[in-house]
Structures are given as C-alpha cells and as structure tokens.
C-alpha cells in the first residue's frame with residue numbers, strides 16, 4: 001500500500017482536503033484524532049501530561065483541557081517540545097497499527113507536523129496543502145475562538161511555506177474557493193491509485 005502523508009500549516013485546509021479524499025472512498029488516518037484517542041483519561045499519556053502541567057489542564061469533567069494546553073505550549077517552546085516528544089512516538093505507533101489493518105491501493109495519513117518531526121518513516125509520499133498565510137489566519141479566526149496572536153505564534157512555530165513546498169512530492173494549492181480543490185484531488189486520486197497498484 002502507498003501511504004501518502006498529507007500536511008500543511010494551521011488552517012491551510014488539511015481536514016477539508018482529507019474529507020474530499022474520504023468522499024472518494026480513500027481511508028484517512030488523522031494524527032490529531034489519534035492524539036485525542038491516546039490522551040483520554042484511561043491512557044498512560046494522560047497521567048503523564050497532568051503530572052507535568054498540573055491539574056490546570058484538566059476540565060471539570062475530567063478530560064484534558066486542550067485549549068489551555070495549547071496556550072501553554074505555544075507560549076513556551078520547551079513545554080511544546082516536551083509534549084511533542086511524549087506524543088509523537090505514541091501517535092506514530094498507533095497510526096502504524098491502524099495502517100496495518102488496511103488493504104487498499106493507497107491511504108492518506110494526515111500529519112500536521114510531518115515535516116517538522118522525523119518520526120514518520122512509514123510515509124511514502126508527501127502531499128502539502130499550500131495556502132497564503134493571511135488566508136490561514138482568517139480561516140482559523142472565523143472557525144474557532146483562538147486569538148490572532150495565538151494563531152500567529154503557531155504559524156511561526158511551524159515550517160515555512162517555502163520549506164514545505166521544497167519537501168513536497170505533490171502540492172494542492174488552496175488559495176481560492178473550496179470548489180477549486182476537487183479537480184486537483186481528482187488528478188492526485190488517479191495517480192495515487194495507480195502508484196499504489198504498482199507497489200503491490
């Protein structure tokens with residue numbers, strides 16, 4: 001099977017693009033969803049996070065306060081690295097497990113930090129979603145409650161557009177309306193299906 005790593009900066013359109021592949025019957029494994037699965041209160045990572053950051057990162061209902069955690073780690077690089085070092089190996093192992101259960105020509109693994117982290121050796125091909133930074137900020141502002149300065153801090157902590165494009169095998173440009181994405185996805189879907197079949 002061909003494993004395509006889908007990546008891009010905050011608000012670039014990763015989920016939007018992944019959903020369009022999923023609509024075409026392609027299995028999608030998303031690192032953000034896996035990250036949630038491995039940090040539920042019954043999982044060992046939960047206790048480690050609470051021990052490190054304190055009860056402040058726990059909601060009254062007992063689950064992780066993700067927006068609080070996000071504010072902490074993007075205000076302090078050491079804290080971000082601590083959390084990433086804990087979670088990335090666990091996310092990688094869980095993704096690998098979910099991938100091994102699939103039997104299709106190709107699948108999509110959505111990994112926001114694919115190019116910032118060296119852990120994801122099961123990825124065969126890199127698909128970057130590229131959008132202007134101003135569009136990224138505007139889209140996230142209208143989607144959730146993050147502040148502009150928080151979004152800009154996250155942008156700054158991530159790879160630049162230039163670096164991402166340099167490492168990409170394929171690029172989807174998301175600088176227009178959502179309808180512009182379908183033809184780009186059709187083309188890649190045909191190519192990945194072909195490449196996946198050749199790989200078997």
Ligand code: ATP
Pocket residue numbers: 008009010011012013014015016017112139140143174175176177178
């Ligand atoms: P994050 O990094 O925060 O997880 P993401 O890269 O997965 O974000 P999406 O969630 O797909 O990005 O897109 C961010 C927001 O922008 C969503 O509300 C989405 O509907 C919207 N959006 C995506 N592409 C476009 C577009 N071309 N035009 C207008 N809105 C868009």
